[in-house]
Amino acid sequence: MSTDNVRRARGIAGPLFATALVIPCIVFAQQPPSAPPAANTQAPAPMRWEKTVRTITSGPWKGPRLADGQPDVQGDWSNTIANHNNFTDPQGGIPGDPTVRRPPGPRENRAPSRVSDPADGQIPFQPWARAKQQEFAVGFFNPVKPEYIEPLARCAPAGSPKSFTWHGYEIRQYPGYIVFLFNSSYRIIYLDKRPHLPDNIKLWNGDSHGHWEGNTLVVDVTNNNAKARFARTAEFASENVRIEERYIFDNDRQHYNYVATFTDPTVYTRPWTTTIPARRYTVADKSDGWHYEVPLANNPNGPPIGDHYERICVENNGGFGQVATTSKK
């Protein structure tokens, strides 16, 4: 049993409130995910994140299929570039970080922006929206207003696209459904042709309707409550956003790219696209407390399989002296 799972079960693994959150997020920005999040004084270890984004093209699926015909992409996945600290300079740490860190070095030595279109790597915000994003980003380290605290720190679902840069996650597939089990929330993709929910129902994860085109899962996301932020750099959309997600699975079965186009005339000057690469994790990987929080199951009579323990957040959330629960010893 790894300590990560004990920690989750006992109650200190959830995202902490903003003031308590600064230390672990900085460590994650500069160190591999296997570093203990609280070990602030530890010397930085070599970067384990990849610096490039693999090209995966949409086309036929040549891998195995499930009984209902869907490409079989079940299992554990996690992003390969960086966590959710910084949307446009994913390995650049959080802007305004008051804690002295290793100099990040030249920009070209780090992974590219998560914004793959436009070519400048920036979200084409309208001027007022850019100003708002920058206000939030500065406020991250000085949360004098409630809205400066990122909702994820209060255990809100991370939404799209942040869920794909926040811990590893699991995909389970069923006839008519794909279920994402994120560290903070689950999300059901409906593969039937049902209509979207009524417009006045707004959701952290939106209302997701998908279909397969060869190796690509195409998901139309509406009904977004637009309360989640894309990263700690505080990029956002409005309730009017429409997201077309394309999950392009490599026929090597080890990688996929999340490619999502955001259309929202309320906030942006033009549609833009994010690309978030991910790779598969299996029992051959070590449980590392970030990408892959899956210990080996107690399965003496069968092959090695991973255990997925419950993921609890708000009940365990800290920040006020770890007193959220009533009877901890």
Add this chain to the structure above:
Amino acid sequence: MMALALTGAQMALAGQGAGPDGKIPRLPTGKPDFSGIWQTTSAADYDLEPHPARKDAPPSVGIVEGGAIPYLQKALAQKQKNFAARGTTDPRLKCWTLGTPRGIYYPEPFQIFERREDLTLVFEFGNSVRTIHTDGSLHPIDTDNEFWLGDSRGHWEGDTLVVDVRDFNDETWLDRAGNYHSEALHIVERWRYLDANTIEYRATLDDLQVYSKPWNISVLLYRHREQGFQLIENYCYTLDYEQYYPFPKASAGTDNDTTSDPSAPVAKP
């Protein structure tokens, strides 16, 4: 081939489980397929035990076999304390994970997704996720796990799914009346179809710290078959702070934003 397969999936969804012959749905393995959206019509969550009408609970004969929960004397005192304070201390009021078995008979739907190797139960209330493993794996060897939903390992006895659940914490209640358990709780659940749209859920609860002997509950779960019915996010605990996150928009008079809904509240500067 792909198109045919997906059409089949859509038909399965439209049929919501029950075959035209009324037989229970089954996985390709032949085991009963409990996939679907389920909910009780009972008043179990208000109080598992028999009770007359109260301001905060409809009357019910309860779902405890034999009527009363066999509390140890000292534990009964705690239960009575819980009952007296139920209006403020029920963990449900904080939107916390309801736990096992409470999530099953809470009056809000949950959905089961079933594969050969597991059943995934997703609850609308709090968006909790519980996995029942049916892959032959056993409870974790470590005994210091304390889960809100317990650790669930299932096996099939004929068409009945038998689930052994242990490794609990003591944070959850069993109902709104303050019935409770300790970390020593051990549950054996038995799930079986009565017909294609009705599950009989039975559970035996044992807890040497709280009860004088094991006791049983039984409740029926009905399949949601309404057209267009689906789970809708209810994180619940986010409702207290959603007010701080109106979707960001331009402050009044600061720019030429003309596309926003003018009737929507403007974010405070």
